Amino acid sequence: MRIEMTGLETMHRVRDKLGEVERRQLPFATAVGLNNIAERIRRGEREVMRQRFDRPTPYTLDALYVRRASKSKLEAEVNIKDSAYKAAPASLWLNAEITGGDRRQKRSEKALGRVGGGKFWTPAPGAVMDGYGNVGRGFLVKVLSALKAHGEQGYMANRSKSKRSQRKARGFDIFVGAPNGEPMGVWQRINSAHGHGLKPLLWMQDQAPTYQVRFPFDKIAANIYRAHAPEEFERAIRLALATARG
Known part of the structure; x- marks a missing residue:
């Protein structure tokens, strides 16, 4: 999802009413106004996420970015990052919150799918x-590594070759299945003084989780633009005229 704003309409609408110096400054003023509005939209979107999501992580809040306008390109854009280094992009789950419907598969889910989960x-x-109410990344890596679901390279990358590490992995006795008629999931075998038992770690299912619209990205942006565009462009024009060279 993205919001694009162009300042050409604003520039054309007011150009004929301005003097020569003012007209020269108009592209600069338009770019400043667009960038200020875009930053307002980003702040507003982040605030809505804080209000409607349960303890959103900094990673999710920082997923919004602004592509700034310039005098030669009078377009500004507010968008959600669609890629990330060694992590799932926030758009993977935010798009489901924006449009509703089914969520896309996570990398960890694809990895677990390879072992029949x-x-x-x-x-x-x-x-x-x-601390944000999500499954801990370290825990998930441990599960995937124990199941060797990362593939050999990822599996070895997340586990050292030390005897202590190998001993801990052997002690984390887990499997994927539906034991004794229980739901399909990732289960851990537990040994205690009271005997043997099973503990469910993750529930597995073929049906994608379905989301209701909680973060109407486009509507939030449009409301902020309508409410603040006039004042931002007016402020930008005043700044441009104050810094103009005669």
Whole structure:
């Protein structure tokens, strides 16, 4: 999802009413106005995320970016990052919140699918959660590594060759299945003084989680633009005239 804004209409509308110096400054003023509005939209979108999402992570909040306008290109854009280094892009889950409907598969879900675990997972009671209420990344890596679901390269990258590391991996006895008629999931075998047991870590399913619209990105941006564009362009024109060279 993205919001694009162009300042050509604004520039053409006011050009004939300005003097020579003012006209020379108009492209600069238009670019400044567009960039200020774009930053307002980004701040507003982030605030809505804070209000409507349960403890959104900094990674999610920082997923919004602004492509700034210039005098030679009077277009500004507010968008959501669609790529990330060694991580799933935030657009993977934000788009479902924006448009509703089914969520796309995560990388971890594709990896688990290779060991017969279904297409999607949700946390089970045994999952380790982080401070934002999400399944902890370290826990998930541990699960994938124990199942060797990363593939050999990822598996070795996330586990050292030390005897201690190998011993810990052997102690994390997990499997994918539906034991004794229980739901399909990732289960851990537990040994205690009271005997043996099973603990569910992740529930697995073939049906994608379905989302309701909670973050109407376009509507939020349009409301902010209508409310603040006039004052931002007026402020930008005053700045341009104040800094103009005769």
